[in-house]
Each structure stands twice: as structure tokens, then as C-alpha cells.
Amino acid sequence: xxxxxxxINPNLPSEAGFALSNIEHPGFLVNFISSNLNATxxxxxxxxxxxxxxxxxxxxxTALHKEYQLxxxxxxxxxxxxxxxxxxxxxxxxxxxxxxxxxxxxxxxSEEVLVIKKKAESLKWPESAKKxxxxxxxxxxxxxxxxxxxxxxxxxxEFVTDLPWxxxxxxxxxxxxxxxxxDRDHYGLEKVKQRVLExxxxxxxxxxxxxxxxxxxxxxxxxxxxLGRSVAEALGRKYSRMSLGGVRDESEIRGHxxxxxxxxxxxxxxxxxxxxxxxxxxxxxxxxxxxxDVHGDPSxxxxxxxxxxxxxxxxxxxxxxxxxxxxxxxxxTANDLGGIPRPLLDRMEIIRVPGYATEExxxxxxxxxxxxxxxxxxxxxxxxxxxxxxxxxIVDSYTRESGVRSLERKIAAIVRRKLVHEDMQSExxxxxxxxxxxxxxxxxIPREQYDGNDKAGVVTGLAYTAVGGDVLYIESSISPxxxxxxxxxxxxxxxxxxxxxxxxxxxxxxxxxxxxxxxLDYWNVHIHVPEGAVPKDGPSAGVTMLTALASLFxxxxxxxxxxxxxxxxxxxxxxxxxxxxxxxxxxxxxxIKTVLxxxxxxxxxxxxxxxxxxxxxxxxxKTLEDVLDAALSSLKVSKPIDLSAPSRNKQNRA
Ligand SMILES: Nc1ncnc2c1ncn2[C@@H]1O[C@H](COP(=O)(O)OP(=O)(O)O)[C@@H](O)[C@H]1O
Ligand SMILES: [Mg+2]
Numbered sequence: 001x002x003x004x005x006x007x008i009n010p011n012l013p014s015e016a017g018f019a020l021s022n023i024e025h026p027g028f029l030v031n032f033i034s035s036n037l038n039a040t041x042x043x044x045x046x047x048x049x050x051x052x053x054x055x056x057x058x059x060x061x062t063a064l065h066k067e068y069q070l071x072x073x074x075x076x077x078x079x080x081x082x083x084x085x086x087x088x089x090x091x092x093x094x095x096x097x098x099x100x101x102x103x104x105x106x107x108x109x110s111e112e113v114l115v116i117k118k119k120a121e122s123l124k125w126p127e128s129a130k131k132x133x134x135x136x137x138x139x140x141x142x143x144x145x146x147x148x149x150x151x152x153x154x155x156x157x158e159f160v161t162d163l164p165w166x167x168x169x170x171x172x173x174x175x176x177x178x179x180x181x182x183d184r185d186h187y188g189l190e191k192v193k194q195r196v197l198e199x200x201x202x203x204x205x206x207x208x209x210x211x212x213x214x215x216x217x218x219x220x221x222x223x224x225x226x227l228g229r230s231v232a233e234a235l236g237r238k239y240s241r242m243s244l245g246g247v248r249d250e251s252e253i254r255g256h257x258x259x260x261x262x263x264x265x266x267x268x269x270x271x272x273x274x275x276x277x278x279x280x281x282x283x284x285x286x287x288x289x290x291x292x293d294v295h296g297d298p299s300x301x302x303x304x305x306x307x308x309x310x311x312x313x314x315x316x317x318x319x320x321x322x323x324x325x326x327x328x329x330x331x332x333t334a335n336d337l338g339g340i341p342r343p344l345l346d347r348m349e350i351i352r353v354p355g356y357a358t359e360e361x362x363x364x365x366x367x368x369x370x371x372x373x374x375x376x377x378x379x380x381x382x383x384x385x386x387x388x389x390x391x392x393x394i395v396d397s398y399t400r401e402s403g404v405r406s407l408e409r410k411i412a413a414i415v416r417r418k419l420v421h422e423d424m425q426s427e428x429x430x431x432x433x434x435x436x437x438x439x440x441x442x443x444x445i446p447r448e449q450y451d452g453n454d455k456a457g458v459v460t461g462l463a464y465t466a467v468g469g470d471v472l473y474i475e476s477s478i479s480p481x482x483x484x485x486x487x488x489x490x491x492x493x494x495x496x497x498x499x500x501x502x503x504x505x506x507x508x509x510x511x512x513x514x515x516x517x518x519x520l521d522y523w524n525v526h527i528h529v530p531e532g533a534v535p536k537d538g539p540s541a542g543v544t545m546l547t548a549l550a551s552l553f554x555x556x557x558x559x560x561x562x563x564x565x566x567x568x569x570x571x572x573x574x575x576x577x578x579x580x581x582x583x584x585x586x587x588x589x590x591x592i593k594t595v596l597x598x599x600x601x602x603x604x605x606x607x608x609x610x611x612x613x614x615x616x617x618x619x620x621x622k623t624l625e626d627v628l629d630a631a632l633s634s635l636k637v638s639k640p641i642d643l644s645a646p647s648r649n650k651q652n653r654a
Contacts, residue, residue, distance in 0.1 A: 020032075020033075026053065026057070027053050030053065030056055030057050030060055033060060033064075034047050034048075034056070034060050037060070037063060037064070037067075038067060039063055039067075043063065046059070047059050047060060047063075098144070112154060112158075113137075113140055113141065113154070113157075116137075116154075116157045116158060116161050117137065119161045120133060120137070120161050123161065123165050124165055124166045124167070125165040125166065126165075126166075126322075126324075128321065128322065129160075129165070129321045129322070132320065132321050133157070133160060133161075136153070136156065136157060136160075137157065139153065140153050140154065140157060152258070152263075156258060156318075159265060159273065159318075159319070160319065160321075162273050163269065163272065163273050163319070163323070164272060164273070164275075164276050164277050164278045165278065166278055166324070167276070167277055167278055168277060168278060168279045168327060169236065169237055169238060169277045169279060169280075170236065171200075171203055171204075171235055171236055171237065171279075172234070172235060172236030173200065173203070173204040175197055175200060175201060175204075177234075178196070178197060178200055178234035178235065179193070179197055179234075181230060181233050181234040182196060182197075182230055182231070182234050184230075185226070185227075185229075185230040185233075185368075186223050186226070186227055186230060186368070187360065187363050187364045187367055187368060188356070188360055188363075188364075189222075189223060189227065189353060191351060191352075191353075192216060192227060192351050192353060195214060195349075195351055196231050196234065196235075199214075199329075200234070200235060210308035210309075210326060213306045213308075213330045213331070213332060213347060213348045213349065214330075214331050214332070214348065214349050214351055215287065215331075215332040215333070215334060215340075215345075215348035215349065215350050215351065216331065216332070216333045216334070216351050216353050217333075217334045217335070217336075217337055217350055217351070217352050217353065218335070218352060218353030218354060218355065218402075218403075219335060219355050219401070219402035219403055219468040219582065220335060220401070220402075220403050220405060220468075221401055221402070221403020221404050221405030221406070221408075222353045222354070222355060222356065222402065222403040222404070223353070223403070223404075224333040224353055225241070225283060225285055225333055227353075228241065228281060228283040228331050228333070231281050231329075231331065232280065232281035235281060235329070237277070237279060237280050237281050237329065238275040238276065238277045238279075238280035238281070239275070239280060239281050239283075240271045240272065240274065240275045240280045240281070240282050240283070241271075241282075241283040241285055242267050242268065242271055242282070242283065242284055242285065243285045243286060244284055244285060244286050244287050244289060244290050244298070244302075245285070245286040245289035246289065246291065247267075247289075247290055247291070247298050248290070248291040248292050248293045248295070248298060249293070249295040249296065249298065250295060250296030250297060250298050250300065250301045251266065251295065251296070251317065252266060252267055252298060253266045253267060253268055253298050253301040253302060253305070254266045254268075254301045254315070254316055254317050255269065255316045255317045255318035255319065256317055256318055257317045257318065257320070258317075258318060258320065263317075263318055264318060265316055265318040265319055266301075266316050266317070266318070268305065268314075268316070268325075269316050269318075269319060269323065272328075278324065278327055278328070279327040279328060279329070280328060280329070281328075281329045281331065282328045282329065282330050282331070283331050283332075283333065284302070284305075284330060284331070284332040284333070285332075285333050286333060286334065286335070287302075287332040287333065287334050287340055287344065288334035288335055288336050288337070288338075288339030288340045289339065290302070290339075290341070299341040299343070299344055302344055303343055303344060303347070305325060305330070306330060306332075306344060306347045306348065307347050308326060311324075311325040311326050311328075312324050312325070312326045332348055337350070354402075354581040354582060355401075355402025355403060355468040355469060355581060355582040355585065356402065356403065356404060356585075357585050357608075357609070357612035358392060358395050358396065358585075358589070358612075359611065359612055360612070361391075361395050361404055361407055362388055362391045362392060362395065364404050364407075365386065365391050365395075365404070365407060365411060366386065366388075366391070369404060369407065369408045369411050370384070370386060370411055370415075372408075373408070373411050373412045373415045374415060376412075377412075377415050377416065377419055379415065379418070379419055379422075382418070382422065384414075384415065384418050384430075386411070386414070386432070390432055390434075393434055393437070394407065394410055394411075394437070394441070395407060396447070396589065397444040397445065397447070398410055398437070398441050398442075398444055398445060399445070400445050400447075400470075401468055402468020402469060402582050402585075403468065410441050413440055413441055414432065414440055414441075417430075417440050418430055447589070447590070452560075453557050453558050453559065453560045453633070454557065454637055454638055455475075455637065456551045456552050456554075456555045456556070456557070456637045456640070456641075457475065457476035457477055457478075457548045457549070457551050457552035458473060458474070458475050458476070458548065458551075458558070459473070459474050459544050459547045459548045459551065459558050459564070459631070460472075460473055460474075460544075460558075460562065460563040460564070460587075460590075460592065461473070461474050461540075461541050461543075461544030461563065461564060461565060462540075462563050462564065462565040462583035462584075462586060462587055462595070463536065463538075463540070463541070463565075463583070464538070464540070464577075464578060464579030464582055464583055465534075465536075468579075468582045468586070469579060469581075469582025469583040469584070469585055469586035469587075470586050471563060471586055471587060471590040471592070472529060472536070472541070472544075473529070473530060474527065474528075474529055474541065474544045474545060474548045475527070475528045475529070475530070475548075476525060476526060476527045476528070476548045476549060476552050477525075477526050477552070478523040478524065478525050478526075478552055478553075478641070478643075479523065479524050479526070480522065480523060480524070481522070481523060481524030482521065482522070482524065483520055483521040483522065483523065483524065483525075484524045484525070485499065485500070485503060485524075485525050485526075485527070486524070486525070486526045486527070487499055487526075487527050487528075488526070488527075488528045488529075489527075489528050489529035489530060489531075489536065490529075490534060490535045490536060491529060491536055491537065492535065492536065492537025492538070493537070494537050494538055494539050495529075495536060495537050495538060495539075495541055497539075498539055498541055498542040498545050498567070498568065499527055499545045499549075501542065501545075501546075501568055501569070501570055502542065502545040502546035502548075502549050502568065503520065503525070503549060504570060505546060505568070505570065505572060505624060506520065506546070506549055506550060506553060507520050509572065509624070510550075510553065512625075513550060513553075513554050513628065513632075514554060515550075515553045515554060516643075516644070519553060519643050519644070520553070523553075523643065525549065525552070527545065527548065527549075529541075538577075539567040539568075539575075539577070540565045540566065540567055540577035540578070540579075541565070542566060542567045542568035542574075543564050543565065543566040543567075543568055543574060543596065543621070543624075543627045543631075544564055544565070545568075546568055546624060546627060546628070547564065547627060547628065547631045547632070550628050550631075550632060551631075551632060553643060554632065555636050555637055555640035555641060555643070556632050556633060556634065556635065556636055556637070557632075557633040557635045557636070557637055558631055558632060558633065559594070559630075559631060559632070559633045560593075560633075561591065561592055561593040561594060562592065562593070562594040562595070562596065562630075562631060563587045563590070563592045563594075563595050563596070564595065564596035564597075564621075564627070564631065565577050565580075565583055565595075565596075565597065565598075566596070566597065566598040566621060566627070567598070568624060568627075572623050572624040572625070573622070573623060573624070574598045574599065574600075574621045574622060574623060574624065574626070574627060575598060575600065576598045576600035576601045576604075577598060577601065580597065580601050580604035580605055580608075581604065581607070581608050583595075584597075584605065584608060584613060584616065585608075585612065587616070588612075588613065588615075588616055592616070593615070593616065593617060594616070594617045594618075594619060595616060595617070595618055595619070596618075596619050596620075596621055596627065596630050596631060597618055597619075597620055597621070598620070598621060598622075599620040599621060599622045601620075602620055605618055
């Protein structure tokens, strides 16, 4: 009995167990236990009524057993409840501990989170973004600062809260002031300035506007990029610029998803974060230099950016929320329309920024470049004047461009030389005469000048290249053979086709010029366009090729000091070409007196300030007959080849 009691209650103090085992009389033991039993009075009375000790002991054992089972059930329930509660408590404890440890260590991680949280409260973001943020924040708070993801998450939340959310700078609606700022920073460029003022006027009237995307297209150094900055100032907006040259990975624009190690937001949002407002003037510089590779096509990401219908919900992979770009004023720049992917082109309003005439360059130099360079070199008060004559000489002999970029560098070189001169307090006066210039600016660039017309088949064309307008000579010669046409000079496909067209036209229509169709079969023709190392392409040399071939097969001179540009068709038409202003100015620089232009380009020519084309005669051409009428002289070259006597060829053919 004593043993079973000890078994029932293993927690029995050892003295109690000892006392029990010390009782020797069974009657006393039964009574002792019964009196201590956790039973009701009536149960105890039943036991007391039993006089037989054996019967009473059995009754006691039954009661004890019942008690034992009851205790067991209690124990089971207790342990089950305990595990449930333990789990929650454990977490609570651990969190509490972590907090204490962090506080002890002074890691301050939670402080950073607090800062972010506080910042988030002051942000005016859309509901959807708010939700995402709350979710990510909760995740953050549950994270252990020791794990690597912690800082990733922290960076993300920091980025999200640092982005400008619907924080707009006020637009300055003073059109007069805006016009003044635009004029202050840039000479000329009337069309672009006009367009900006129009934009401003609409904004003022309507209060909001789906910002149209303007694309400035023109040769390098005409002020496309720097104009963007003035526009920002005129509008009173922040300015941001993203160069797209060499961007070939979509994620550079749209960012990497956060699952990648080292993921970052795209450059677009990073720039916005840097400038701190959601309505800056944003320059997408050199959009024609975008390329693509296996990592995707960045232009498709730009499509979303540039489409006013879509850019309200721009999606960056890193941010993983929609971001509203519709209030940003995007201005794209490009050198060459051909380099812009077609779908992008469709979404932009193209504004051409033509190259400058020498007169314009001189104005820009005196009013802008020189003061700018003086200031940049810390010589604001210093008296340095560059005369019109000197600047003209520098432009003509030391630069070869449509813009003013290398002119600016040349001016910087002069300013530096002047700085040294000032510093040394030299006795000799600062001398900028023409013969002293090479010592400062290096040797002058040799100019392609018009060089006579006494060779059949040599014609001056006008080209529009990456550096702007230029004259370009087309040389051709014939030799006895079998009517083979060879083209050299790094020519592109379109240019080669122009040559074939010209050949074909002469074969069909040459009789009016006295050209016999069979001559074209007996003579080999070689057309070369120097300089051989520079790639050339485009249809605008069509009329030049035709004139060269016509001159070759008639052995007539090309009229003196004449240059031309225009695309030709098989039907004998002359089509319009681009870059008229640059080409015409280049012709004038090269000493040309007459230019032949497509009739369809009449407006482009008339748009050029008349003073820049003084002394230049223009003849418009509609058909290929017009071209040859205007270009070919009635005189033969001094040593004409007799085309009708290719006797050797006839034999060869036989
Ligand atoms: N019309 C102009 N008036 C004043 N400065 C100009 C003008 N055009 C160009 N510039 C200056 O020439 C330099 C080159 O211009 P930039 O904007 O870099 O050319 P782009 O982007 O067209 O290649 C800049 O310093 C710019 O301020
Ligand atoms: Mg630029």
C-alpha cells in the first residue's frame, strides 16, 4: 500500500515516503492514508463504517486508483495546453531577447527601420504602393539583422522611401521670363525655343498635360544636350540626364528583380531619386546610340517610358510597384534619325536642330563660348577679346564641324595660353595673329577645296555626315572592257544602288546626250568616292553619280564650281534629301558658287537665313534632265577619249 502511494505521487517529499514506510501496523497505515485522502466526507464515512481491515484497505486502494487516473488525465491536459502556450511564449521571449541584445550591442538596426517608417508616413503615395510598402516593412521587422537579406531589404525600403512620390516642383509660368532664359543660354535655335514656350503655355492654361516627348535631332555640338538644362531652368524644374549611348541591356533602364544578387533599380528611377521631384526635365541623351543584345532590347523598355498613355504606370523590376512618369518632361536627343528604332520614333515629336553657319558660330563664340570658358578657367574679369576676323579664321582653318564643340575646345586652348601669359606678367603683348595660332591650336586642318573641272567624270557632291555637312567628290573613270561597274570607297548598299540606277538611266535615256547604249557594254566603269576609310551611305549622292557617268560617257566638262545633292529614281525623278542647311553651308565653305538641289527641298533652302547663303546660286531640279542640263557644260574636256572606237573590245567579245 505504502509503495502504491509513493507510485501515485512521485513528488511526495522523501520524509513523507520515509514516514509511511516506517508505519508497521497495517491498521494504522490504512487509517493514516484514509484520513489524508483527497476524498469527500461521505466517501470517508463509508470507509469508516467498514470494520474489516481487509475490506477497508481494498476500498482505500480503489479510491487511490481513481485518484491516480484523475491525476493522469489532468496531467495530460496540462501538458497539451502547456506546449501550445510554450510556442507563443518562446517566440515572444526570443524577440524580447533579440531586442535586448540589439540594444546591448547598440547595432541600431531598428533605428534605421524607424527612420524609414517615419519617412514613409510623410509620403503621399498611391494606395497600391502603400500596401506593398506595409507588407515589405512587416517582413523587415521580422528579420534577423545578422542575415544577409536584412541589408538587402533595408536598401530596398530605403530606396522606396527616397523616391519622390508625387512631389512636384512648381512650374514657373512666366513666359516672358522663360523666353529670356532660353535666349540667354543659347543663340539661335528659334524653333526649339518656340516649341518649349508652346509647351509652357499649354501647361499654364490646362494645369496638367500628358507631356509630349520632344526629340532634338541634329549633328554633334549644336547644343541639344545643353538646351535641355536651359529648358529645365526656364520651366523652373529640376534637371536630370541619362545617356543612352551603349545601353544594350533592358535592365539598365528597367532594373533587376530583387531576387538577383546585387539587384538595383533601373537608371531611370535612380536618376529620379537623385533629382528628388517627380516632374523634372529628363534628357534621354543620344537615343540613337541604343543597342541591343541577348539581355533584351532596351528600346522596348523605353517604349513604355515614352508613351504618354502608358507611362503613368511604369514598372521597374526592382521597385516592383507602378511609378507615375507622366509628369516628367522627357526630351530625347539624337544625331541620326536612322539610328532610332521605328516604334520609338513614332512616339516622339521630332525637332531638327540644324548645324550652324560660320556667322552663327562666331556669334555663339563671342556671346557664349568665350565668356563660359573664361569663367571656367577662373578668369572672369580678364580682358580677352577675339575679333570676328580671328574667329572666322579659327572656324575655317581649325575646325571641321557643324556644331561648335571643337570651336569651344580651341577657345579653351587660347584662354589657357592667356592665363599662363597673365601669370608670368610677360613683357611681350599677347599675340593672336594668324601665324602664331598653330603654336596654340596645332596645325590647321587642310580643307577640301573645289579643284577645277577639267577631268571628265569627277563631280562635287554634298554629303551629310556624322560631323555635319561636307563636300564629297565622286571620281569615275572608264577603261576598255565588258561593261563592268566597280565601286570603291567604303560605300553602303543604298549608295551602290544609286550607281546602278544612274547606269541604267543612261543606258535607256542616254541617246539624247549622244551616248550609244552599246558603249556601256564595251567600257568598264570604276566609281570611287574618297576618303576610302570613311564609310558612306545614303541615297543623296544619286544625282552626283549620274552626272559623273554622263560626263564620262560624253567626255563633257561639268560646270565649274558647282555641287549637288539629290536622290534619283528609275523613272527619272529627283527626290528630296535631308540635311540641306548643313550641305549648303559646307558647299559655301568649299568655295562652291552654284548648288543643285531637289525641287522638293525648296522650303528647306528658303528657311536658311539669306545672309548665310549670300553669293550662292541655287538651281532646283525635278527630273534627271534638269540635272544634266544644269550640270554638264557644252565644252569637252581637254583630252577626250574616243568612246566609239573600242575596237579591241569588239575583238575581245568575239
Ligand atoms: N546655340 C548655342 N548657343 C550657345 N552655346 C551653344 C549653342 N550651341 C551649342 N552651344 C555650346 O556648345 C557645347 C556643346 O553643346 P552640346 O549640348 O554638348 O551639343 P550636342 O548635345 O548637340 O552634341 C555646349 O557647351 C553648348 O553650351
Ligand atoms: Mg549631346
